[in-house]
Amino acid sequence: MEKLPDPVQYAIPAFVALIIIExxxxxxxxxxxxxxxxxxxxxxxxxxxxxAGVLFGGIMAxxxxxxxxxxxxxIPWTWWAWGLCFILDDLAYYAFHRAAHxxxxxxxxxxxxxxxxxxxxxxxxxxxxxxxxxxxxxFRLPLVFMGFHPxxxxxxxxxxxxYQFWIHTEAIGRFPRWFEAVMNTPSHHRVHHAVNPRYxxxxxxxxxxxxxxxxxxxxxEVGDEPIRYGIVxxxxxxxxxxxxxxxxxxxxxxxxxxxxxxxxxxxxxxxGWSHDGSRDTSDMIKARWEQNRDG
Amino acid sequence: xxxxxxxxxxxxxxxxxxxxxxxxxxxxxxxxxxxxxxxIRLAHExxxxxxxxxxxxxxxxxxxxxxDGNGRHVLIMKKGNKFVTRLxxxxxxxxxxxxxxxxxxREPDCPPVTLNLxxxxxxxxxxxxxxxxxxx
Numbered sequence: 001m002e003k004l005p006d007p008v009q010y011a012i013p014a015f016v017a018l019i020i021i022e023x024x025x026x027x028x029x030x031x032x033x034x035x036x037x038x039x040x041x042x043x044x045x046x047x048x049x050x051x052a053g054v055l056f057g058g059i060m061a062x063x064x065x066x067x068x069x070x071x072x073x074x075i076p077w078t079w080w081a082w083g084l085c086f087i088l089d090d091l092a093y094y095a096f097h098r099a100a101h102x103x104x105x106x107x108x109x110x111x112x113x114x115x116x117x118x119x120x121x122x123x124x125x126x127x128x129x130x131x132x133x134x135x136x137x138x139f140r141l142p143l144v145f146m147g148f149h150p151x152x153x154x155x156x157x158x159x160x161x162x163y164q165f166w167i168h169t170e171a172i173g174r175f176p177r178w179f180e181a182v183m184n185t186p187s188h189h190r191v192h193h194a195v196n197p198r199y200x201x202x203x204x205x206x207x208x209x210x211x212x213x214x215x216x217x218x219x220x221e222v223g224d225e226p227i228r229y230g231i232v233x234x235x236x237x238x239x240x241x242x243x244x245x246x247x248x249x250x251x252x253x254x255x256x257x258x259x260x261x262x263x264x265x266x267x268x269x270x271x272g273w274s275h276d277g278s279r280d281t282s283d284m285i286k287a288r289w290e291q292n293r294d295g
Numbered sequence: 296x297x298x299x300x301x302x303x304x305x306x307x308x309x310x311x312x313x314x315x316x317x318x319x320x321x322x323x324x325x326x327x328x329x330x331x332x333x334x335i336r337l338a339h340e341x342x343x344x345x346x347x348x349x350x351x352x353x354x355x356x357x358x359x360x361x362x363d364g365n366g367r368h369v370l371i372m373k374k375g376n377k378f379v380t381r382l383x384x385x386x387x388x389x390x391x392x393x394x395x396x397x398x399x400x401r402e403p404d405c406p407p408v409t410l411n412l413x414x415x416x417x418x419x420x421x422x423x424x425x426x427x428x429x430x431x
Contacts, residue, residue, distance in 0.1 A: 009302075016309055020316065027320050034322035035375040040314030047310050051303065117377040122313070197343055228340060234379045236372065236404035246404065285343050 004151050007158045015165060019121045025171050026120070033170055037238045039122045044240055045112055046125030056132035064150035067141050075147040082156070085148050086207075089140065089156040093206035096139035098217065101201050101282075107271045108247040109134035115243055117230040119193050124168035129244050163207045164189075174221075184209045187221045194227045197289030200282040232272065232282065247271075323376045327356025334359040338369040341380025345369055351419050354411040360396075360419050366427050370398055372408050381405060383426060391420040398423070 026033040075081045100110035112128040128134075143153050167189040174180060174187045184205040192203040202219040205212050212218035221227075235243055254266040254274075262275035272281035317323075328334050335347035338361040347361035347369065357373040360383075368383040381400055388399035388407075396416045397409040412419055 012306070012309075016313065019313055023317060023320055023322060026322055031322050032324045032326070032376055034317050034320075035377070036314060036318040036323055037375050039317040039322075040310070043310040043313055047303075047306055050306060054299065054303075117374070230377075234341070234374070234377075236374065236379050236381070236402060237406065238375065239404060242404050249403075280343075288344050 004155045007155065007162060011162045011165070015121070015125065018166065022121045022169060022171055030170070033118065033120055034122070035118055038116055038118050039120075041238050041240060041243065042116055042118075042122040042126035045129070045244070046127050048129045048240075048244065049127035049131075052129045052132065060132065060137050061150065061154075063137070064141070064144055064153070067144040068150050071145055071147045073147040075149070077149065077152070081148070082152065085143065085152050086156040086159065088143055088146075088148075089153055090160055090205075090207045091211060092139045092143060093157070093160055094204050094211040094215075096136050097204040097206065098215075099139070100134075100136065101204065102270050103268055104247075104251055104271045104273070105267050106134050106136055108251050109136065111231060111247045111271075112244060114193060114231050115235050117228075117234060119168060119170055119190060119227070119229045121165065121168055123193070123229075124165045130248065160206045168193075180209075182208060182210060188212075188218075190227055190229075191219055191221050193229045195230055195232055196225060196228055197285050198222075198225070199227070200232075200286050232280070232285065326373075326376055326378075328352050328359045328371065328378070329356065334361050334371060337361075337371050337378050338380055341371070341378070342369055342382055345382070351410070351412045351415050354413065358408050358410050360398075360410065360412075360423075362422060366422070366425060368423060368426055370400065370408060372405065379405075383423065385426055387423055387426065389420060389423050391416060396420050396423075 023034060075085070096106075097110075100106040109128045109130045112130075113123075113126050116123050116126055131137075140153055140157065144150055164184070167184055167186045169186050170190065172186040175183075175185050179185065180187065184203075184207055188203045188205065188209050191199045194200075199219060202217055203209070203212050204217055209218065235246065251266060255263050258266050258275055265273055265275060270281045270283065272279050272284070328337065331350040331352065334350035334352055337359070338345050338347045338350075345361075345367070346363055348364050350359055350361045352359045359371040361369045361371065363369075370381050370383050372379050372381070381402065383398065383400065388401060390397040394411055394413050394416045395409050396412055396419060397407055399407045410416075
């Protein structure tokens with residue numbers, strides 16, 4: 001029961017096929033939705049992420065199995081456990097994802113996924129190379145301690161990742177209301193990738209948008225405001241290595257040069273935080289936007 | 296091990312093929328900065344709260360400088376088919392060569408930007424020399 005296939009491996013041909021279909025759509029309807037250099041960049045992020053997974057996946061599995069040996073109870077390998085595991089893993093993903101946007105340590109890794117100014121299916125494959133160092137996997141450990149088998153958790157996590165692929169598109173508008181109410185959709189996730197002040201740090205969901213609604217982080221897409229994608233300070237070039245490591249470099253540089261009492265703020269404060277207030281966090285930008293909106 | 300190497304090799308080939316395909320299909324386009332209003336809007340979108348009052352656009356429309364009422368300047372640069380903005384803060388490395396104004400931001404991801412500003416180059420170069428310190 002512990003040897004499960006990696007569903008992502010089986011999904012890759014579908015990923016490639018869907019990207020080609022979206023490119024054909026873009027060619028006919030909106031050629032600016034793709035930029036060849038950006039596309040290649042995003043796909044190389046994905047390739048590097050796969051290599052990083054090969055290098056560090058074993059260590060993460062080892063940690064998970066060690067934690068599993070400490071479980072107080074064992075969840076059986078039955079059908080209801082799969083459903084429960086998928087739902088709780090999605091909740092763990094929500095917690096991780098929210099932390100990845102609100103704590104610079106995790107953001108230094110997750111920023112890779114957001115640093116494209118485009119939003120298409122190639123952006124979905126724009127994954128981090130440094131996830132292992134950021135240690136985002138700790139958010140899944142509670143499931144291991146609850147007694148879910150690590151193989152089950154990894155499998156559910158992979159299904160979640162596959163689900164999130166297709167929502168990275170502008171080719172789809174909105175789904176029927178019942179679907180938009182429960183599931184994460186292209187519309188909801190466009191909001192998440194936006195840098196428009198009204199949308200900053202919203203819609204962290206993986207598969208089920210209900211978590212954002214439950215925890216007060218949901219914002220619907222409004223039709224009358226064009227979305228701008230990327231990060232608050234867009235990257236100035238397509239240099240792959242700079243794209244991968246730029247936030248780590250900036251964070252460690254800030255840590256090294258900050259006054260002693262402020263050092264931890266540069267690691268664990270929100271992205272954009274500074275000890276002298278000279279930079280903007282997303283909260284500060286949003287507050288200014290709300291002030292302007294309210295007159 | 297060999298199977299893994301083949302798998303990674305095929306993945307890399309697919310990545311390069313998709314990148315090549317995007318180029319062959321002519322995706323992307325070549326947008327330019329159209330006018331002062333466009334540049335001011337781009338500056339506002341890139342640096343929230345920056346309200347430009349004046350703009351100088353490179354002859355080709357690839358880059359622009361925007362100034363606000365406090366004398367702060369934003370540099371707009373083309374990146375692929377999008378634009379990137381940076382607040383220009385002292386110390387500024389700038390060179391004026393008749394109609395060409397070159398600005399170096401000293402940021403690792405920003406190459407030097409040369410703007411052909413025509414007769415306005417000297418005026419904007421002077422403006423850059425008088426950017427207020429500490430207003431970023």
